[in-house]
Amino acid sequence: MPVGASSRAVAGVVAAGGMLREEIWDRLARVPDPRSPRGRVYPLPCLLAVWLRALTAAGHDAACAVGQWVARASPAELPRLRLPFDPFTGRHRVPDEATLRRLLARVDRDALVATLLGDTASVSEGGLPTAVAVDGKTSRGARRADGTQAHLLGVATHGTGLLAGQVEVEAKSNETTAFPPLLAALDLTGVTVTFDAMHTVRANLDWLVTAKNAHYVAIVKANQPLLHTRLARLPWVDVLTVEVTRDHGHGRDETRTLKVATVGFLDFPTPPRLCGSSAGGVGEDRRPSRETVYLITDHPAETASPADLAAHARRHWHVENKVHYVRDVSFGEDASTLRTGNIPTNIATLRSTVINRLRRAGYRFIPPSRRDHTTPTAALDLHGFP
Template sequence: MPDETTLRRLLARLDRDALAAALLGDEPLPANLEKKEGPGPAVAVDGKTSRGARRPDGTRVHLLGAATHEGGLLVGQVEVDQKSNETSAFQPLLAGLDLAGVTVTFDAMHTVRANLDWLVTEKNAHYVAVVKRNQPTLYAQLAGLPWADIPVADTCRDHGHGRDETRVLKAATAGFLAFPHATQAVRITRWRRPKGKKPSRETVYAITDQPARTASPAALAAHARRHWTIENKVHYVRDVSFGEDASTLRTANSPANLATIRSAVINRLRRTGYRFIPHGRRDHTTPTAALDLHGFP
């Protein structure tokens, strides 16, 4: 076995993008993971800050990842440069993925014209983009639609995590939106009633390039709901099962590379059939079992 010092130096010097491509790039394409009768293949893009890790200059390490809606497999990850933000890392993250026919979901930070146009024209992909007040003109257009006159297209009720939640979706064809390829406007209203607390209401607006004939209200609702798979099945698991936020690494590429390795282990366990990652980790505590898990002879 290599000495611990050797491993530390290796993790610090390895190119973080090359390691992510090597360990995460062999995952099945999103189109092979989704059921044909479902809402269609989709990938969620979301960022995660490693709260304990620091760069040499003291700034926190922030990673932007892409995960499949079905299965929660991380298929790509890049580190966001300390002098920029997630928006500038959006295209480098997705550039190497075959996204033809795949719907990409993301939060309002990435709802910018350049990214949406690039997805449709260069990657032949689709998008469901959340719109907030950082795009004031578009937000005002969506909020000003006559939603009271538009019928409810989809309703979903859930109970779990100590709360009741109801989600109501309305969709309208809106060809006048001043954003690339946008054809439908979406409004999702969420009512939450946490146990022992006052109920709350939240309204979220979104746009998509897919017309109503190819993206039904039920499919749009599913994409919006499944977007959080990356948070629940990737980010949360890395924190709780692998203690990522407790890591205080500071040396060069070590924080990003260890995050990639954690995600590669999670991916392999999920593809092996483990529903709960802690169970999979307990079944692979010896070097031999760990090598077998990853297909090494």
């Protein structure tokens, strides 16, 4: 099927919580316009749509490239972009790079996330409970005025790797304090939330269980020294191995074992299950290595088997592999020096929206999918613009 026809077919239906053709402009209009009405030429939804569709096309990762992309739109495509028509010249007006960049620096970060990522639906694959992963990412090229780097905390679905939300971690704060604001707007009832050791603090675990009715599978490391020591000292040699997996990847043969035990000596809302996961392997240099990771979860045996817990631990890294890595490699996020105002967060939101849409369209790899949508028409059809 031709690329354009394929994209039009995708745009005409609701795909896993995707936006309908008829409502996409209305959704963009919900973002508050930070500009003064006086002298305003381009409607806010129009400029946001230009950014979104230009970033879809391969090779258009910077503000200057976005300006070039819209300047190449044909007279037949410009009306679909809803650019204002100038009766004196008989042509549609086209925004320049400076206009596009200034707008993105001022748009409210949270409102843009809610508009573009708020339709992301959680998914359930392979019989696993619905699960999402929380992880942070630093935009290395985007430094604030005080010299600090912009850091984003995001949440993505397991399996599909769809980004469901993100917040910028303030310069004088850290990821732990951004954890509740990131997840507050999401319906997490019955959802399993996975995260690394930084967020394994009692306040976050209690909040997920009592306030969000969610489950957690959390990693425990030395940043929680008392808890980590108590887990390490458990008589794991007396606990039966419940899961063994073997695989080969990156020039390494690995064997993973999982042991699970329920304990009552920890004061948690529900008696937690503790997991000891050991990975041993031999690399190309034939030197053996071994690592043990401790996990803690509120899942009882009735809602998550040992195999489920092992899968949750492995799938947690989908947020890194399918979101953060893709933004760095395919969109050059770490190399980008756009840093004025809210640009680092907003452009990351737009990039993630493009990734979400391409994955929903059935693409497994992002670079070729972006090359399939280099023309304005193909990008318009992909995102469902009428």
